[in-house]
Amino acid sequence: MVKRILAIIMLLIVGFWMANALSGVPFGEDKMLVGKYYLENVKEQTGAVNAVTAVVVNYRGFDTLGEVTVLFIASTGVGALLWRKKKERTAKSEGSVVLRTGSKILLPFIMLFGAYIFIHGHLTPGGGFPGGATIATAFLMLYLAFKDYEIEHKVFEPIEGLAGVGYVTVGLIGLAIGSYFLFDWIWQTWGWGHENIGRLLSAGFIPIIYTLIGIKVGTELTGIVDNMVREEVKDND
Amino acid sequence: MIGINIYLLIIAIATLLSMYRVFRGPTTVDRLVAVDIMTTITTGLMVLFALYYKRAIFLDVALVYAILAFLGVIAFARYLEGGI
Amino acid sequence: MISLYYFGAISLILIGMYAVLVKRNLLKMLVGLSIMETGVNLLLISIGYVSNRTAPILSEGATPQNTVDPIPQALVLTAIVIGVATTALALTVVINLYSKYKTLDVEEIRRLRG
Amino acid sequence: MNCIVCIEYIIVAVMVLSAIFAVEWGDLLAAVVGMTAVSLFASVLFFFLQAPDVAMTEAAIGAAMSAAVFIFAIKRTQRYESEEEGAGWWLRW
């Protein structure tokens, strides 16, 4: 009981301190510093309509590469920590006919919808991260509905690697053509899509990179689910 | 845009009522049912707010909710019946 | 008087911190961490909000003069996905601990180790 | 009366309450249900704060993925928290 009271007192002090600090940051007022520059130049410099996407992929593409790496390391860590010699699904019962048929029918729609989200990243909200999560959710649905479903590891792992390699390759082509890593060569050097801002095929390499990020996030989250759902089986004989 | 206040008021009361079941519900399944209903109500709320802001881009968020929210419920349900 | 959104975000952070400090069950601590992460994301987004402006997507009548700050949103967008991956990593550590010690209690694990 | 402000207040209150219950429930499955509810309301708040990208990501991750990962962990460990009072680890140092 003592520890609860002590913890609550300490948390109240921390909360008071945070509230005090935040009272100097007024809510709902314009305090943009660099955001204003991005918003005013986003259409000319990148061709994207969605400013958030332009910041994530174009202005700060290198950070995003780092974040994708963190995701990759986390996924690999899950695989390494749960590695056993023989792993299998240990589900006892299958879903009912309604659930199984429903997941069969919904699977293409969820995958198409994930593709819609990441290809329209520069026009509507979304992009590679939610699109990849949607695709991973489609595979999660199969794991939940069927007793012995497993992804094909031989297909998934190369796709995951190729998506990451593709991201770096796009950046290196930028380094070769322009002057820095992840230079937007399609938009700035070749000048494709300047006349149709707001239509689908515009915004330089943003759709390409978001497609690669979507595939990578999707395969990695699927890998995490796959590693967590399979358990070690002991040989009894 | 005459009656949007009335609609929002009804939706707010509905959210509070279902929240009562989440807090009170004797079993986990009761809580899950209430959260499921709340998700459905939230989809409607998001569509209504998209109209209020007059921007079609907000509809995509409601679309994600409509498709994905049921999978969380199914995960809980499959655990409860001993399935996964 | 702090605003409503700051109040919500700070409450979530404090509740999560309470769970991490007081609870002894490892999974409950991770639930607390997850709640704390949501609170931090909410705090960042609400700092970037500007009243009576619209989303930073420059179509359907939005101009650079009437949109909110895009930078916190770009930050939080990636943080959420990273968050679930790191939570999964922590959960695998918990699973391994359980298969070794057969308990989730932090104190019990400390006693058994020593 | 402006009901948009009113519904913001209700959603923040309900979100904080479900966070408290998620921390205090002894059944870990119910705690994960509470966490899903927190994520749901946080997503609505992101929506009100004009951040549709973040709301969509939170919906895609928090609605299904996060809950599913926690459920797999609960399935491989144990469901109920053993609630015994005693001095905390940080008092015994």
Place this chain on the structure above:
Amino acid sequence: MGEASKISRYLYTVIVLFVIWIFLTSSLDIQELEIGLVFSLVVGALTYSVFTESGLANFHPKRIIYGIAYIPYFLWAMLMANLDVAYRVLHPKRPINPGIVECETVLTNDVGKLVLANSITLTPGTITLDVRDGKYYIHWIDVKDASIEGASENITKPFEKFLKVIFP
């Protein structure tokens, strides 16, 4: 009915996905259509083997006419169901009499079973609890007849006369 050929199943999947894509983007811009066709082809190639079993035969005109006729019938039944629910909820004495009954069906197709189960769940006072070997176990809020024949007469028969034609 046996499985259709691979090409027919693939084409059916691609057509359905492309229609859904047009509805999603809600524009007829040529670039959207091109990219939509590419994605439909890719996603169709990945998923056609689980999506459908009968392929292009689903576009038989008789089935489509019955399917269109089913929609208003179903919406009307759903509206009636909800007025019934409203009566039960608002009545001060809560007039409910619940129980689990057993029904039988003549449908053999899996998709037909899914649509029947969903229709039952959304219409008067019934939720499908389980489906095993062609038998439906249904939670009924107001049990009128507990025998198999009586329950089937009340619950599954009205939908079956449509679904039997749509999903043979």
Place this chain on the structure above:
Amino acid sequence: MSITSTVGEFLVLFGTIFYFLSTLGLIRMPDVYNRMQTATKSATLGSLGVIVGVGIWAIGHVGSYSWVTKTIIIAVFLLLTNPISAHALIRAAYKSGIPLWEGSVVDKYKEALEREEGEQ
């Protein structure tokens, strides 16, 4: 005030009333099965009304037809997914051993399960 706006607003009002009824049922019914009965149906019809209503309302209010197709897609997916989740939940409730309400009259599912046990 055009005709589409009026129709849309009426549909939205209709839908929100059903939302309210569904949550009222969630509170008033005695056990989890009956709660699910009232809640799922009314919430599905309510969101159908709200979503399609907003799509029709937007024709007059925003002046764009692209809202209708998107809202119809959302409504179709809700109609497909909501009954599936309700079915999975009620099956989980039965299999995890929650008893029926004491006023229930018949339980054929238990009989069928027992018959199966006896045969084995």
